[in-house]
Amino acid sequence: MISKNASNKISRRNWLRGVAITATSAVLLPSFLTGCIENDDIPPVFGSTPPLTPAEFDLYSQAAENLIRMRKWNDNLFTFTGNYEDRVWSYLKGGEEPTNWTEIFVKIFTEIGLGILEAGLEEFPGLGPAIATTAKQVEKWELGEKAERGVDAAFGGFKAGYDDMMKEVSDNLLLLASSGTDNNFPYLQEAFKNGDIEFNGKKYSLKDLAQNRFPADDVTADLAQFEALRNAAFVRFKKYIWNAMIIQAGNMTYHHLGSHEAGFNEGGANGYVRDNYYNQEAYVGSYIRGTYNGPFDAYTFEEFYFEFDGKKLSADAAKELFIDTTPGHIIHPDKNGNPTTGLWPRDYVYKQFHKEKPDFFGYNDVSKDEFGHGSVGNRYLDFDESANNYVFTGGDFSELTNLG
Secondary structure, three states, rough: OOOOOOOOOOHHHHHHHHOOOOOOOOOHHHHHHOOOHHHHOOOOOOOOEEEEHHHHHHHHHHHHHHHHHHHHHHHHHHHHHHHHHHHHHHHHOOOOOOOOOOOOOOOOHHHHHHHHHHHHHHOOHHHHHHHHHHHHHHHHHHHOOOOOOOOOHHHHHHHHHHHHHHHHHHHHHHOOOOOHHHHHHHHHHHHOOOOOOOEEEEEHOOOOOOOOOOOOOOHHHHHHHHHHHHHHHHHHHHHHHHHHHHHHHHHEEEEEEEEEEOOOOOOOHHHHHHHHHOOOHHHOOEEEEEEEHHHOEEEEEEEEEEOOOEOOOOHHHHHHOOOOOOOOOOOOOOOOOOOOOOOEEEHHHHHHHOOOOOOOOOOOHHHHOOOOOOOOHHHHEEEHHHHOOOOOOOOOHHHHHOOO
16 A cells, blocks of 8 residues: 555655565556555556566566566665765755755755766666666656745755655665566556556667666675766766755855965965965865956956855865866876866856856856966966856856846
């Protein structure tokens, strides 16, 4: 039976300890994909499905086993994303209850869900059939929820919306995998009744779902792939939640840092900013831009920074967000120079995560050249005007901007 009594009010930890849906002889409307309904409201929809041949039964059984493994991966990922939600809240609000957070639209939850699956597909293309089937559950969630209600104007609303979606996807995967009382897998038959399932421009059949094994968390040989898949999806989630939170709740402001004689710094503007600002906790989360004043051989710097309910972006949040200090200077590179911490270049966050393209009042990015440009006549090259010629997108959520 499927009941509202097993509702979305159940806490994350409770439902992860034991979501149990037992399919009965009752057959469901497609609305089972968009939410839970009372047993008394369930009319027939599939009709009498014919018995499966032994070969068909094996095919459906293998497909169902893959969906069960996919569901376990989804639930495992959910524990990580749930804890990370709390972490972001703590970084932005210091554990306090939000007070002035603007609306977050329901639509982005489905984009987040689909984007997480896309990250998994990029990591292991062979998992396409299970991921495509799961993507359909995410899309059905949007169809059921978007028309009915918005989301609370608070971070807690983001948690509630995302958690609701992940729970329903988990429940629906379990239901899809049910063999039913007649052992004919009625829900899988319904899912594939119109043929292949399409995701990201590629179609997948029931046979594809059965034959492309999803990794299991309890099989030693699968653990590396299982973890890599989860980590790829988790990083994508981190990017999505920060992107949404900064656009919706962040306020970029600025502070004049004054002028400084340029000739005393061999590293140019790039080196000056790193040596005198980004190594101080007060500026770890800031974005420093500037200009060169030739007649006075001086740099003039301006600090731009995000605030959340009047609280400046913290050093801890900055460590989570930024892969670099100044352009081209990675904070924690590996042996090949690739970043091992952070999510984006600093300038990307400050240029993109707004409702409209920001105005930096004539101040420019410092040049990537860490050695400066020597003579007075060339020091204007310590700032990169060309970096202002970028396309504003809002990151992954243009619909949260004035572009949407």
